Amino acid sequence: MSTPASLSFRSATEADVDSLVALVESAYRGESSRGGWTTEADYLDGQRTDPGGVRQIVENPDSLLLAVERDGGLVACCQLEHRGDHAYFGMFAVRPGLQGAGLGKEILAEAERYAAQEWGVKEMRMTVINVRDELIAYYERRGYRRTGELSPFPYGDERFGRPRRDDLAFELLVKPL
Structure with a gap:
């Protein structure tokens, strides 16, 4: 898969x-x-x-970890997981020096296209840390809506980091495809 901006997408x-x-x-x-x-x-x-967490996604038959390359170098990635009537979008990362140049918007659109066309799902879901106002606003500009549905942050499980605040939770965002 390729896009006009010279990004190429492949399964990790x-x-x-x-x-x-x-x-x-x-x-x-x-x-x-x-x-x-x-x-x-x-x-x-x-x-x-x-590595164990990434390997689990790569090996999961219901998941796709998209490796996004430009000029042969890895510049971004995202996870798609087929969950019945919807897809879950996660592990979205763009190389820091390339953020703010429109790559994220392009990658998100490709992920949505893939989920709708290849899996036939009607909705994309994601969770975002509730205090990430700027990031939530980014997704809202792309058609996602806040549900107000929160799930607890896994405090005490260092696989997800060590929180510097005690008010973290994940908020579910959804978008019809």
Whole structure:
């Protein structure tokens, strides 16, 4: 799959796991994440994902981890999971220095197209940390709506990071496709 902006999309493989972990970590955690606008460094320390978690997605027959490349280099990724009548969108990461240039919008549109055409689902769902107002607004501009449905943040499970606040939860966002 290719797009006019010279992005290419492919299914991630086991060989991509370490590169994908590094990409996700760079987009969300630590000082490198501050080079983009999707950082969670003010809310969470520690890891965002790990090789085991990425490998599980790559190996899951109901999931697709899209590796997004430009000029042969990994620039972004996102997870799609087929969940019956809808798809779940997650693990969305764009290299920090490339954020804000429209890549995310293009990748999200490709993920939505894939889910609708390949899986025939009528809705995309995602969860976003409830205090991420700027990120939630980004998704709202792309047709997602807040449901007000919250699920607890996994406090105490360091696979998801070490929270710097005690008021974190995940809010469900949905979009008809």
